[in-house]
Amino acid sequence: MKVGVITFPGTLDDRDALRAASVAGTTAISLWHDQADLKGVDAVILPGGFSYGDYLRCGAISRFAPVMTKVIDAANGGMPLLGICNGFQVLCEAHLLPGALTRNKDLHFLCRDQKLVIENNATAWTTDYTKDQEIVIPLKNGEGSFQCDDKTLAQLEGEGRIVARYVGENPNGSRNLIAGITNERGNIVGLMPHPEHAIETLTGPSTDGLGFFTSVLKAMVK
Amino acid sequence: MAIIVVEVMLKPEILDPQGVAVGAALPRLGFTFAKSVRQGKRFEIEIEGTPTAAQMADIEKAAATLLANPVIETYVVTVQA
Numbered sequence: 001m002k003v004g005v006i007t008f009p010g011t012l013d014d015r016d017a018l019r020a021a022s023v024a025g026t027t028a029i030s031l032w033h034d035q036a037d038l039k040g041v042d043a044v045i046l047p048g049g050f051s052y053g054d055y056l057r058c059g060a061i062s063r064f065a066p067v068m069t070k071v072i073d074a075a076n077g078g079m080p081l082l083g084i085c086n087g088f089q090v091l092c093e094a095h096l097l098p099g100a101l102t103r104n105k106d107l108h109f110l111c112r113d114q115k116l117v118i119e120n121n122a123t124a125w126t127t128d129y130t131k132d133q134e135i136v137i138p139l140k141n142g143e144g145s146f147q148c149d150d151k152t153l154a155q156l157e158g159e160g161r162i163v164a165r166y167v168g169e170n171p172n173g174s175r176n177l178i179a180g181i182t183n184e185r186g187n188i189v190g191l192m193p194h195p196e197h198a199i200e201t202l203t204g205p206s207t208d209g210l211g212f213f214t215s216v217l218k219a220m221v222k
Numbered sequence: 223m224a225i226i227v228v229e230v231m232l233k234p235e236i237l238d239p240q241g242v243a244v245g246a247a248l249p250r251l252g253f254t255f256a257k258s259v260r261q262g263k264r265f266e267i268e269i270e271g272t273p274t275a276a277q278m279a280d281i282e283k284a285a286a287t288l289l290a291n292p293v294i295e296t297y298v299v300t301v302q303a
Contacts, residue, residue, distance in 0.1 A: 056288070056289070057291055060288065060291065064288070092293070093291065098293075099293060100291055100293045100294040102232075102236060102237070102294060103238075103239045103240060104239070105237065105239055106239065107239045107240065107243055145237070147236055147237075147293075147294055148293070149235075173237060173239075
């Protein structure tokens with residue numbers, strides 16, 4: 001089972017995402033933004049970072065990268081797709097997920113270990129969690145405030161499409177404490193915090209993030 | 223030559239923390255007139271001659287897909303001679 005991780009100019013967390021995918025037991029493949037080729041992967045991760053320097057809006061230019069046309073087609077066909085941090089911003093800009101990520105309410109770049117609750121464990125990326133399981137993984141971003149209109153928010157809530165919510169104080173002003181959402185089909189997930197930084201206790205606060213990568217392995221085997 | 227100007231602003235209901243921070247800095251300089259401040263972006267697109275209807279339609283498309291994100295932003299297109 002092959003998981004592709006896309007590197008854009010300015011991507012930071014592709015190495016950790018590749019490592020997380022391999023530790024979880026998948027074959028991790030590096031994909032390049034400028035090549036419209038998914039190299040036969042079964043799932044794709046859009047990692048964190050500052051693609052294209054966050055110019056214009058975070059994720060706004062990456063959305064039009066050559067590789068993204070293939071990613072969008074494959075994801076619309078059901079391929080599991082995870083966007084972490086900047087990757088989540090790209091998914092929103094590509095309209096694969098609703099809403100947008102805006103500047104943190106207090107303007108600070110946050111970097112800390114964050115408690116989350118996994119509310120939807122039925123997506124391609126979350127079946128290895130139990131419903132309402134609390135996890136601790138790093139949160140590090142400057143533009144992580146999830147915003148959408150009231151109708152979209154009601155729809156996300158009503159359809160159980162909030163994948164993860166912040167526990168405790170709202171770190172960035174996200175509506176309804178939203179840390180991650182999914183599409184109707186459950187194959188596309190966007191998440192602001194970083195599961196790929198929490199797969200080994202040597203370098204992370206926990207191993208709580210590994211479940212995202214083991215879940216997708218199961219989803220692909222199915 | 224003409225310059226097509228696209229001005230992009232966050233929708234009123236979207237919190238603009240940068241504008242709020244600028245608004246909070248003004249009184250520190252002794253400027254107490256501002257009730258609120260909102261920060262936006264301005265794009266100047268230079269073209270040869272005067273824009274045709276087709277070019278204006280393209281600019282509109284570019285504004286809606288790339289220059290602004292209609293989920294959180296609004297935009298206004300104007301032409302400077």
